[in-house]
Amino acid sequence: MRSGRGVLVAAVLAMVLAGCSVTEEEPNGPLPAPPGGLEKFYAQVPQWGSCEGFGDLEDKLAPKTQCTRITVPVDYEKPDGPTAQIALSRLEASGKRIGSLLLNPGGPGVSGLSMSSIAAKTPLAERFDRVGFDPRGVGSSLPAIACQTAQESDSERAEPPTDNTPEGIAKSEDENRTYAGHCAERNGAELLAHVGTREVIQDMDVIRAVLGDPKLTYLGYSYGTKLGSAYAEKFPGNVRALVLDGAVDSAADPVQESLRQAAGFQKAFDGYSADCAKEADCPLGTDPAQSVARFRALVNPLRDKPAVTNDPRGLGYNDAITGVQQALYTDEFWRVLTLGLSELRDGRGDTLLQLADIYDGRRDDGTYNNTQDAFNAIRCVDDPRIADPAVAAAQDAEYRKAAPFLDDGRGTGAAPLEVCNAWPVPNTSGPHKIAVNGLPKTVVVSTTEDPATPYQAGVELAGQLGAALVTFRGTRHTAALVAGDACLDDAVIAYLTELKVPEQGLTC
Structure with missing residues (x-):
């Protein structure tokens, strides 16, 4: 189960059922100097045009949405080496423009192009160009990670669950090695080694510059909060405003x-x-x-x-x-x-x-988008491996206790090592508390009964960032601008447009 996705509720239901204030900062100053050796990427001029050919979302994007791709290095340590293309969508501001609002729905592995349609009837649509993006390897970005054919995915889903007998564990681990091998063969080790959060936040800084924004204004949901906090840690001086909803605690293993x-x-x-x-x-x-x-x-x-x-x-x-x-x-x-x-x-x-x-991510024609393959590839370079069978066994036992509705009653005191243990490239990130200086005031939204990114993770992230914490009482995963709550939405909009920080202890 992926660690928390931003869920666009109305779209999925349709498919199933056919505080203190500061003076507003206008980000119209000079762009920061790009990192050495990356000037050509930061100096790109995006060629906005039709969204035709931009994958599944092409016919679901709002009218007047524009799309483009920009180029980034696969490996930022080798700017003259292979490149990737990041897909962007944009709906231009309808009024007095502040700048761009970059948006990410989470995942990891979920396409963000449709996010440009969010908050359509709010001041955000008047004051910002709303920009969605597909992180490297995801959706309409190129190359897109692909590990399994549609037939292989259907077959994997149809298999009966294995039990945790020695034979069942061996079968599961063999299947994990096969899957990891397919990912290496079909994508190449270099791409797989450079699809993690470490690279995506650098892409986000290129996006900021290409959009002409001296500082980043960003709204991230779920895994998008990990992107936002990691960006703040690496580029604190390039942040104008961050709203992080459905927090992933970067300190949790x-x-x-x-x-x-x-x-x-x-x-x-x-x-x-x-x-x-x-x-x-x-x-x-x-x-x-x-x-x-x-x-x-x-x-x-x-x-x-x-x-x-x-x-x-x-x-x-x-x-x-x-x-x-x-x-x-x-x-x-x-x-x-x-x-x-x-x-x-x-x-x-x-x-x-x-x-x-x-x-x-299975389409009506039986093909799949690459959400699941991208999720695995990103997670396996973001997180440390669980290589000790005893740790895997203890985790399985504790998981069954924590979620008895998911316990099939076949626990044996042993468990297979998961797919990341067979991954062909090492992880490039690891759990740590966010430590950052010089960051402007940011906002974390956490929902009391969030099943995927529990409330306490938001409390902890807000503490690490020194952010204002907004509590939303509800049972859902992510809430700002998607739950229809005026208390929450007004606070988020005021912060993004006016840099007005929500009052301490705000609960909606």
Whole structure:
């Protein structure tokens, strides 16, 4: 399960259901000098034009959206070596322009081009060019990471889950080595070694300069908060304003992050089941204390026999779990989850399969976008490896305790090493507390019942950055400008446009 994605709720539902104030700073001063040897990249003039040919989102972008690609070095230590192209989208400011607002939805691995449409009926649309981007290797950026064919992805999803017997562990680890080998063969080690956060924040600084902004104004969700905080750490003097919503705690190691997320999804499941239990026909019954047992009774049979769907693939166990987790990202999906579980109770799996397809990036024609492959490639160079079988086993045991609704009852005190342990290139980042001097006041938004990036991570990130923390009470992953809350949105808009810092302890 990826560590938190910014979720555009309305779009997914449609697919499923067919403080103190300072004087405003106008960033119209001179551009900072580019780093030595990178002048040609910083001096690019973007050629904005049609978004035709920019992947899945081409027909979903708002009218008047413009697109382009800019060039960056694959390896910033070798500026004369191979290059990559970063895809950008833009909707120009409709009024008195402050500058550009760079936007990222999270992932890692999720395309950001559609983010240029966010906040369309707010002052942000008047005052900023709203700019979305696909990080290197993602979406319409070139080259795009590709590890599996569509047929390979379908086959992997359809496989029954392995158990944690020695034979099952060996099978899982062999499959991980095969997948990592395909990634190396089909992308090359040089690209895989340079798709992490370390490089993306350098790309963001090139983007800032190419857009003509002396300082960066940025709104990042979920993994986008990791990009924002890492950018602030490397380029504090180039920051105008940062809003980070759905925080990834850069100090948490992969095990801590995994267990926090497990607990977050269990909390979301408990909230869903309590709400569902109010209805007599709830597929998990009317006693929330029995909801985990009822849920396992629905999904466990799928390990041996898929549920019937209109799609000839059927709904297998792995896809059922993925579909349920997709629906737990926000309480706005709860009615969809009830539909999916009610169908499963009746022997069908159409809605849960559709939710799993959305999560995994499967298109209507059976092909896939590269979200999952990019997610793995970025995560495996961002995080340290878990190479000790004892640590993997302890993590598996603690995960089952933290999220009993995801415990298939097959824990054995052992577990396979995950795919990153087989990755062909080393990690280039690691957990650490953000330490930065000279950063202007920034804003962190954290949601109390966020399943994917739990609330405390936002508290900790705000403390590390010295940022203003805005608390949003709700059950969803990310909230600013997507949850429709005026209290939160007004505070974020005032900060981005006027640099007015939200009042201490603001809760919406």
